[in-house]
Amino acid sequence: xTETDSTHKFMIKEVSHWDxxxxxxxxxxxxxxxxxxxxxxxxxxxxxxxxxxxFGTDGCAVFIAPFDVQLDKSDDYTIVQPDxxxxxxxxxxxxxxxxxxxxxxxxxxxxxxALKDRNQKFKLFERSGVQEFWIVDAHNQTVEVYGxxxxxxxxxxxxxxxxxxxxxxFPDLKIELKRILFA
Numbered sequence: 001x002t003e004t005d006s007t008h009k010f011m012i013k014e015v016s017h018w019d020x021x022x023x024x025x026x027x028x029x030x031x032x033x034x035x036x037x038x039x040x041x042x043x044x045x046x047x048x049x050x051x052x053x054x055f056g057t058d059g060c061a062v063f064i065a066p067f068d069v070q071l072d073k074s075d076d077y078t079i080v081q082p083d084x085x086x087x088x089x090x091x092x093x094x095x096x097x098x099x100x101x102x103x104x105x106x107x108x109x110x111x112x113x114a115l116k117d118r119n120q121k122f123k124l125f126e127r128s129g130v131q132e133f134w135i136v137d138a139h140n141q142t143v144e145v146y147g148x149x150x151x152x153x154x155x156x157x158x159x160x161x162x163x164x165x166x167x168x169x170f171p172d173l174k175i176e177l178k179r180i181l182f183a
Contacts, residue, residue, distance in 0.1 A: 012078075023079065025080065040108050043136055043182075044064055044108055051086060054170070059088070061090055063087070069098045070098070072101070085105055086102055086105070089103075103130075104130070105125055107121060107136065132147055134165075143181070
C-alpha cells in the first residue's frame with residue numbers, strides 16, 4: 001500500500017492489518033514506519049518527562065507515539081499517532097488506542113512529516129476540538145502553541161530556545177525550552 005493511492009477511502013479496520021505503523025486522515029493512509037531521528041526522539045522524551053512530571057500520577061494521562069488516537073468514535077476513516085498526547089478524561093483510553101479527543105497534542109516536525117503536521121493534522125485537530133496543539137520545530141528551535149476558541153485555533157504563541165513555554169489550557173504548566181530544544 002502506498003500513501004498516494006487516492007482511489008479508495010480506507011477504513012481503520014483495514015489499516016490495522018497492515019505491516020508497520022500507519023496514520024489515516026479522512027481515509028488517506030500515511031506510512032509512519034520510518035524511524036525518527038535521534039533529535040526527534042530526545043525532544044519527544046523530554047516533553048513526555050516534562051508533561052508527565054507536571055500531571056503526576058493522578059492527573060491527565062500522557063502518551064507517546066506509537067499510540068493510536070481515534071479522535072471521533074463515529075469516524076472510521078481517521079486515526080493518528082501524535083508524538084505526544086494528553087488525555088484528562090481517562091475513560092477515553094482503551095487497551096489499544098484512545099477513542100475521543102485529547103486535551104493537548106504535540107507534533108515534533110520531521111522533514112518527512114512537516115507538511116502533513118502543519119496542514120492536514122492542524123486542520124484535523126482544530127475541527128476535532130483538540131483544545132491545545134503544539135508544533136515543535138527543532139531546526140528553527142521554536143515551539144508554536146495553538147489554543148482553541150470558538151472551534152478555531154485563535155490563540156497562538158511562539159516560544160524560542162531560551163523561553164519558558166506557557167500553556168493556554170493549563171496556565172500553571174511552564175516548560176523551560178532550553179531543556180527540550182537542544183541547540
